[in-house]
Amino acid sequence: MTEKKAAPVDRETFRALVDAYGSSPHRWPEAIRDPAVSFMETEEGRALAADAAQLDAILFRLQPPVPPAGLAAGILADGETWRTRRQRFRRWAISAGLVGIGLAGGLTGAVAVAVITPPPALSINGTMTAFGELQFDSELTQETP
Amino acid sequence: MMDDPDADLVGGIASGDPDAMRRIVMAKLPRILLVATRMLGDKGEAEDVAQETFLRIWKHAGSWRQGRAKFDTWAHRVALNLCYDRLRRRREILVAEAPEMVDQGPLPDAGLLDDMSGERVQRALQSLAPRQREAIILVYYQDMSNRDAAEVMQIKVDALESLLARGRRTLRAMLNGEET
Numbered sequence: 001m002t003e004k005k006a007a008p009v010d011r012e013t014f015r016a017l018v019d020a021y022g023s024s025p026h027r028w029p030e031a032i033r034d035p036a037v038s039f040m041e042t043e044e045g046r047a048l049a050a051d052a053a054q055l056d057a058i059l060f061r062l063q064p065p066v067p068p069a070g071l072a073a074g075i076l077a078d079g080e081t082w083r084t085r086r087q088r089f090r091r092w093a094i095s096a097g098l099v100g101i102g103l104a105g106g107l108t109g110a111v112a113v114a115v116i117t118p119p120p121a122l123s124i125n126g127t128m129t130a131f132g133e134l135q136f137d138s139e140l141t142q143e144t145p
Numbered sequence: 146m147m148d149d150p151d152a153d154l155v156g157g158i159a160s161g162d163p164d165a166m167r168r169i170v171m172a173k174l175p176r177i178l179l180v181a182t183r184m185l186g187d188k189g190e191a192e193d194v195a196q197e198t199f200l201r202i203w204k205h206a207g208s209w210r211q212g213r214a215k216f217d218t219w220a221h222r223v224a225l226n227l228c229y230d231r232l233r234r235r236r237e238i239l240v241a242e243a244p245e246m247v248d249q250g251p252l253p254d255a256g257l258l259d260d261m262s263g264e265r266v267q268r269a270l271q272s273l274a275p276r277q278r279e280a281i282i283l284v285y286y287q288d289m290s291n292r293d294a295a296e297v298m299q300i301k302v303d304a305l306e307s308l309l310a311r312g313r314r315t316l317r318a319m320l321n322g323e324e325t
Contacts, residue, residue, distance in 0.1 A: 016306075019310040019314070020306040020307075020310040020313070021284065021309065027285075029291055029302075052313075055316065055317050055320075056285075058266055058320060059281070059285050059286075060285075061262065062183070062266050062267055062270075062286075063263055064286070065175075065178050065179060065188065066175075067174050067178050067195070071192050071195065071196065072174055074196060075170055075195070075196055076166060076167060076170055078196065078200055078203065079158075079163075079170075079199065079203045080163070080166075082200070082203040083161045083166075083203070086207075
């Protein structure tokens with residue numbers, strides 16, 4: 001009965017078909033529909049279909065529920081709350097992202113400066129500073145004309 | 146990639162389009178409510194399930210990907226899972242209160258099939274095994290094809306057919322006053 005091939009339908013196959021899908025051909029699997037419709041035109045087919053149709057009719061005595069007006073409104077209100085919350089979160093995420101990017105940029109800049117700038121070459125005698133070599137008073141005196 | 150008639154609407158929901166939200170509620174609420182009402186047999190609980198299903202739709206629309214499952218299939222699965230949660234809770238309460246076997250015999254007012262009210266049909270549906278009930282709801286009340294119904298139920302088409310046939314047989318017996 002599954003949709004494999006359109007084999008001719010015999011009594012047992014037709015019975016299994018209407019047992020599962022009822023008497024309306026529009027519910028029958030497409031692959032078997034045409035031969036099954038042909039079988040339904042036989043006397044046996046008519047009897048089996050009529051029997052299944054009885055239960056079909058009963059199943060449809062149940063009226064579909066009508067959604068109360070407040071339900072759709074409540075669902076849409078939930079959706080609006082969710083939408084607002086998501087937009088707020090997105091804005092927050094964008095701001096946080098910008099701050100993060102700013103911080104990361106600052107940090108990267110600081111690291112780059114530290115890496116690129118050569119360290120001051122200090123002499124091993126301990127008299128070199130970042131502003132040049134220290135001079136002793138005696139040397140200053142000698143240089144003075 | 147499968148063609149999903151709801152794909153544009155779901156995309157609209159994901160981008161926060163209120164019109165898409167309204168349209169999906171108009172299109173899907175009656176179907177979701179019908180599934181839940183038939184599964185649970187309780188109007189109030191069914192409405193709660195419908196509301197919870199849509200909450201999940203709002204939350205997950207952004208992460209839903211076309212091609213994995215049709216949106217309608219996914220929404221039905223969500224609603225049915227919520228129904229099963231409630232059925233499980235009911236069973237736990239029943240077991241805690243008084244152990245009882247599910248009676249699949251004829252209904253007390255069973256009789257001629259011609260004289261059948263909607264209420265009796267609903268009671269008979271409620272007496273079916275939940276998976277049989279689910280199969281009947283999807284194929285008969287939701288008018289799903291056998292493939293779509295099997296996909297919602299995450300079973301093969303053969304298994305769906307077996308559930309349908311057993312469900313219909315049991316229903317007929319209950320409504321007709323026969324012993325199953």
